Each structure stands twice: as structure tokens, then as C-alpha cells.
Amino acid sequence: MYFLRRGWAELKNEVFVLPSRTAVLAWALALLVLPYVYGDPYVLRIVTLTCLFAMFAASWDLLAGYTGQVNFGHALFFGAGAYASALVSLKFGVTPWVTVWIGALVATGFGVVVGYLCLRLRGSYLSLATLAFPLIALGLLFAFPDFSGGELGVSGLRRLATTVTANYYVAVLAMLAVVFGLWLIADSKFGLVLHAIRDDEVAARASGINTPRYKLTVFAVSAFAAGLAGALFAHYIRVAGPSTLETALSFQVVIWGIFGGVATIYGPVAAVFILYPLTEWLGSFKAFGELRLLIFAVIVLLVLLFMPRGLSPWVRDRIETACPRCKQRNRAWRSACRLCGAALQSLRYRPR
């Protein structure tokens, strides 16, 4: 009884006080109950894939949004996780419950290597250099087709679970854990350092921060999350192919990140949950299904035109406001700050 009351008090004081947190809780609960409310296998499939891509997008945001290491070749980590898990599972008969972690660790290794090689690069030079890595990986895969399956990749993989619902829960729980974990990292002192590196690396170093170590760590953490997403993806669709390393996937994650709002973690996740099902839904219309990519591009452009910081910061700024005195966030319709009591309506402060 004590724990229930304490839990309710926490919810009331920490979650329900802000619309954004309430929305996140509602979204997580909706994901958890979806199979019981609407168990359509097609819908569950779309949401499963959405969860896996949301993990991937969040991992990109930690690297590009928080640290400013804008990676144009993030598919490398996704593909490395997919291929490593698939090959170990298939060639050694290891259960995918183990190999997905191996895939994530191999991707982490790739993250460290890429991070090390790109340590001295910044801005567009870094982005262009990272773009090359998945192409190199593709070249290597095609050079050793007997090992990698060549153009067709590795197929006939085992699923993590046998039923549609169980696979759905694997993806949802993994996504919630990874996204929450990344958000905790981003919200910690470590995350503050990442902000500092992004905003002014020289100043950060002058303050005594070992920036190369932080950059390498964030490359590794981001690659781990992307690799785990890739490994889960491969075992879900039962194929790990060159499409997991394609440039299109690398750019897709950049679009999700910018559309949702960088340096937020939840922004790219929201973007995936909007854009991926939307594109799929558009594809189901016979009349204009084949124009879905064009419609998708128009929607993205319009959102970026009117919401240059991305969708989720724009929405958040309209439903919440920050106190000008203590900087705590409040509901937009409150007249006084929930913590310090400072007036809000007349001095609405929107942090940029």
C-alpha cells in the first residue's frame, strides 16, 4: 500500500505536472496494451518495425544531436549489428537471444574504430568521412560473398520469439529500455559534457574535458544502440542483407532526427512513430500509394519550413513554458510557476 501511494505521488508530482511527460506515459502504456486492444498482425508488424527504427533514430540523436558528430553513415552500425548477429546465429547455431548482444558489441567495435578515425574531423568533413564507411563495408561484403551471402545477404534466420505478439513485445520493451537509457545518459552530467563539446569543443577542452574520450564513448554507446536495433531487425525480418547498410537508410535516420528535433532523444523517436506508419499508410492507397515518397518529402519539407527546430520542440513549446526565474517547465496555461511561484503568463520564456 505504501509503494502504491508513493508511486501515485511520484506520478502526480513528476509526470502529470507536464503534458509532455503525460503524453510519453500514455504513449508507452498504449504500446504495451496495443496487442490486447487491436491485435491485427499487420498493425503489430508496422509498430514492431517502428520501434526498431525508433531505437536507431534515438541512437543517431545522441551522437549527432547531443555531441554534434553528424554521422551520415549511421547505417554502418545498424548493418554491423544485423550481419554480426545473423552470421553468428546461422554459422554457429547460437540462439538469437545471445547473438543480438554480440551484434550490438560488434557494432560498438565499429563505433570505436569510426570514432577514432574521425577524431580530428569536424562539421561537414566528419559527415562526409562517415558517409564512406558503410560503402566500404558493403564493398567488403560483396568481396566475400561466400561468407556474407553477397548481394542477397544472410537469410533463414531464427526469430527471437515465435508469435507475432511476442515479437512485438521484444521490440517494444527493447525500444523503451534503449530510448529511456539514452535519455538518461543525455540528461546526466555526461550529457551536459556532450552539449559542451557540440557547442564549443575548444572551450570544452580548455575546461579540462578529455573530449576525445567523450567522443569515442558516445560513438560506442550510439553504435551499441544502433547495432542492437539492427540485430533485432535482422532476426525479425529473418534476413540481414545489404539494404541494412544502404546510404538511403543513413539518410533516413538523418531525416527522422531533423524532423523530430535534434538533441532531444524523444524527438527522433516521435518522428519515426509519425513518419514510418504514415508512409506505410499512404502506400496502402491505390490511387496515390506509389507517390508516397513524394508526399512524404512534401510533409517533411513543410514541417521543417514552419518548425525549423523540428516537430517535438515546436509542440513542446506550445504546451509547456519554462519559468523565467527557476527554468523549470510548466504547463503553458499555468499563471504561476509550480515550483517557485513566479508569474508565467506575462513573461512567457521560451528557451531556444
Added chain:
Amino acid sequence: MMRSFLMAVALLAAATTAQGQGTVKFAILGPMAFVQGENHWAGAEMARDEINKAGGIAVGGRKMQVELIRADTNEVQSVPDATNATERVISRDKADFLIGGFRSEAVLAMQEIAMDSKKIFLGAGAADARLGENVEKNYDRYKYWFRVTPTKSPDLFRSLVAILGSIGDQMRQSLKKDQPKVAIVAEKTVWTEPIMKALQATLPKMKMEVVGTWQPSAVATDVTAELSAIERAGADIVFTLLSGPVGISLGRQMGERNMKAVAFGINVEGQKDEFWAATAGKGNFVSTLDTYSEVEMTPKTIPFVRAFKERYKKAPTYTAATYDAIMVLKAAIEQAGTTDADKLVPVLEKMEHVGTAATASWDKRHDLIWEVGKTAGIGVQWQDGKKVPFWPPQVKGMQPFKMPAR
């Protein structure tokens, strides 16, 4: 008044339900924004209209209409999109049968979803052998997969070699050369690599000399450097493995140079009706492996090709064999008297179906059994603005293969 209204509503509802039960649903899966998907759909439309016009499919003494479900897999750009489309037609649209697919990596993933749901999936586009190997490795799971077109990739190679052998014989006779010289021109892409390696090993056994291998880009607009090297090497045959626009460049520039060598192999651009105009009329003698032409491969080929051209104003490509896939299923359903997948599989395994593209029968991997004149495809050559079929020569309507004057 109220009673009449309720009765009318009930009758309408009953009629709608009866109509819903009276169809067999075929999902056509293909990249609909691409020529392969267009042909998937066009072939299926022709089959649907023909069957429905004739009264439908007889299922256990009851006539059922054909209903098509168009599913854009977008597989050229996204494998997950292809899997989503497959799941949608199965669980949402309640398709009875799946037909189509093109990109092998995507079809492997689509195959898994179809097999999970125990749906018969007739492949009409992907050539990779692994799709059939799955049937042999795990029959109980993958037995619902059958390939209608094309033959698996090793058999495509057999067809190429068979046609090349026939061209080589003609050269030996006309040029009085024991060992014709072959130049291999393969675009620099992954799919050409295994074929190139196999060719280099096979051609010497066929008493042909490989004078070199050239690998232009798939989108090259100028291959004069390669062609002048080929001329200097004294090649008699230019063996092409080209799927991109470079096929047009090669055809045009061979014509401009009045080359004595003749091009044969895979030239996807050369299969299209627009090839002659694209080469500005210079693509004479370019030849390629193909599927459809106005030639009597089977008694159904010519009427189908003519009807297709009349309806869509262009010739069908190999993925239009969705027509055959639907007809195969119609025959199997009528024979078994059911649409139950488990009962149809043994019927399909024993069937020999005379289609428009091939006379099809299936091996233990549910791959087409390769046979010249039945499933091996045809050789076509551009002769004075017309795409002329020349191989296999025993088929009625084939015309002689021509070579440039020397």
C-alpha cells in the same frame, strides 16, 4: 413499409456477403513504380479479365470470380516496405494467393511471411537459387513457394551458354574459324561477377577464346575505349552482361563503328521496344536473352503477346508471367476443387502447365525444370528496327541469326 425496408437491407447484406465469398483473391506483389511491377500488374489484369469473362474459376462446382489486390512492395528501395506489403495483403486484405516479387533480397524476406501464414506464393521475378533451396532444406515450411518466372540464376546461365554455343557454331561455319574469339563486357555491378567467373571457365571448354574482360559502369554513356580495345583484340562475339543504360551506349557505338563483332548476352535495355529509337537506329545485330516475343514457344504465346501489345501499347517483359501464375493456380484449383493451400501443393508439384512464357513443370525445389524450348527462354536480335526471335531454332516462327557483313 418498415418491414419491406428491413428485408431489402437484409437482402442487400446477404448479396454483399455472397459476393465477398464468391471471389478468389490474388495479391500481386511488385515494385509498382518500376517497369517490373507494371508488368506484374498488367499480366495479372489480363488473366483476371480473361477468367472472369469466361465465368470465373470452378471451385468444387461453384464459379468464383478472380479478385486482384495490387500491393506496391517498393522493394527496389526498401526491404521492410516489401515485408509490410506482404503482411498487409495476408492479414488485412485476406489474400488467398500471393504472386510476384522481384528483388531477391526482398523476396527472401517476403517468402518467410508467406510461409508463416501457409500461403501459396508464386514467385514471378526473382532468380536467386536460394529461394528454391529453402524448399529442399525445410519442405514442410517452404512447400508453399513455387517459382513461375524466371528460371533460377544457374539455369539462366545455362540458357546463355546454350545460345552462345549456337551462335558460335554459326560463326565457325560462316567464318571458317575453329575458335571464335569472345570479349566479355560486364557492367561493374555485383550480379555480373559470378557469371563472369563461370564464363571464363566455361568458354574454353566450348572451344571459344576469351580475349578479355571489360567492365564499364552500368550508366556509362561512352564505351568507345572498350570497343576499340575489343576491335584490336579481334573479337567475334561481344558477350554482354548489362542491365543499365550502358546497354544502349554499347549498341549505338558498336553500330557507329561498324563493328564486325556481334553482341549477345543479357542486355536489359535491348529487351525493351524503345531500344531501337534509343540507339538512333544503330543497334542492329544486338541480341539478348528474353522471355516474350511473337513466336510459338507455346500455342498461347503469340495471342498473349498480341493482346498485351494491343492493350498496353508495348511488349510484355518477363514479370508479365503473373498471367501464367494465375492460370496455373486456376488449373490447380479446378483440379483439386478447393483453394486450400495444403491440398493444392501436391497438385502443383505434379502439374505440367502450358503457359504463355513457358511450358512449366517443377522440380523438388519447386523451381522450373530447365529445358530448351520449354523454360529456357528465347534469344532475340535487333534486325533493321525489329526485335527478331532466333533461338531455340526448332521453335516455329524463329528466324535466322544475322551477323554484320565482313
